Amino acid sequence: MTCPLCESAKEQRVGIKNDYQIQRCDQCGLMYADPMPTPEELDVFYAEYGVNRKNIERKDEKVRRWVRRLFLIEKLAPPGRSLDIGCNTGFATEAARRYGYEAHGIDLGRESIELAQEMFPACDFELATAQDVAGRGEQFELVTCPEVIEHLTELQTFAEALRSLVRPGGILYLTTPDTGHWLVPRDKLAWKEISPPHHLIYFGRPQMRRLLEEHGFRVLFFFPMLHKPNLRVVARRI
Numbered sequence: 001m002t003c004p005l006c007e008s009a010k011e012q013r014v015g016i017k018n019d020y021q022i023q024r025c026d027q028c029g030l031m032y033a034d035p036m037p038t039p040e041e042l043d044v045f046y047a048e049y050g051v052n053r054k055n056i057e058r059k060d061e062k063v064r065r066w067v068r069r070l071f072l073i074e075k076l077a078p079p080g081r082s083l084d085i086g087c088n089t090g091f092a093t094e095a096a097r098r099y100g101y102e103a104h105g106i107d108l109g110r111e112s113i114e115l116a117q118e119m120f121p122a123c124d125f126e127l128a129t130a131q132d133v134a135g136r137g138e139q140f141e142l143v144t145c146p147e148v149i150e151h152l153t154e155l156q157t158f159a160e161a162l163r164s165l166v167r168p169g170g171i172l173y174l175t176t177p178d179t180g181h182w183l184v185p186r187d188k189l190a191w192k193e194i195s196p197p198h199h200l201i202y203f204g205r206p207q208m209r210r211l212l213e214e215h216g217f218r219v220l221f222f223f224p225m226l227h228k229p230n231l232r233v234v235a236r237r238i
């Protein structure tokens with residue numbers, strides 16, 4: 001297949017994991033599963049996804065953690081509306097609300113959305129994709145997208161949705177595993193984050209910067225992550 005980021009057809013096979021080929025693009029360095037699972041295969045897979053009940057017992061702590069995480073980001077973003085993509089049971093959505101945002105959260109898990117609405121009634125939750133919300137022409141000053149992009153099969157469509165969802169001048173905060181982190185094993189297939197059909201697209205900083213810059217964003221900075229192979233980027237919509 002061609003690279004989901006740069007469309008180059010030159011790829012190197014890294015190996016096979018969970019019966020999926022893992023490729024690395026010669027041109028841009030993105031890694032990805034090949035072929036991508038079909039929507040039907042993913043439906044079967046995600047139907048087994050439940051809600052982590054332990055999170056509910058620890059909801060105050062979880063929200064506080066997100067309040068701390070958004071401390072700097074919130075200062076960079078204009079006030080207004082926030083959207084949390086892949087909101088799960090709504091901790092980041094609620095944290096944004098506590099910073100004064102009119103807070104929205106979307107997810108594809110029905111059970112998560114119902115629970116989020118029950119726990120945080122002052123926020124607005126919806127069973128929807130980023131593309132659904134972008135298709136309605138809605139815009140937000142702050143968009144958070146934690147640990148979502150590595151699950152997607154339609155990278156370009158999703159990036160187009162991000163471009164449309166973040167109002168010019170607004171802030172995007174996105175996180176995903178980091179293939180370029182020093183803690184990632186030399187044999188990348190041994191890394192637990194290479195886990196198709198769960199994770200399908202694997203970014204390092206250069207690939208993330210390219211994706212965002214090609215879709216209307218200026219990367220402000222990556223959070224330094226010393227002890228966790230996680231990429232956390234803050235970008236402003238131009």
Ligand SMILES: [Zn+2]
Pocket residue numbers: 003004005006007008025026027028029030
């Ligand atoms: Zn590429």
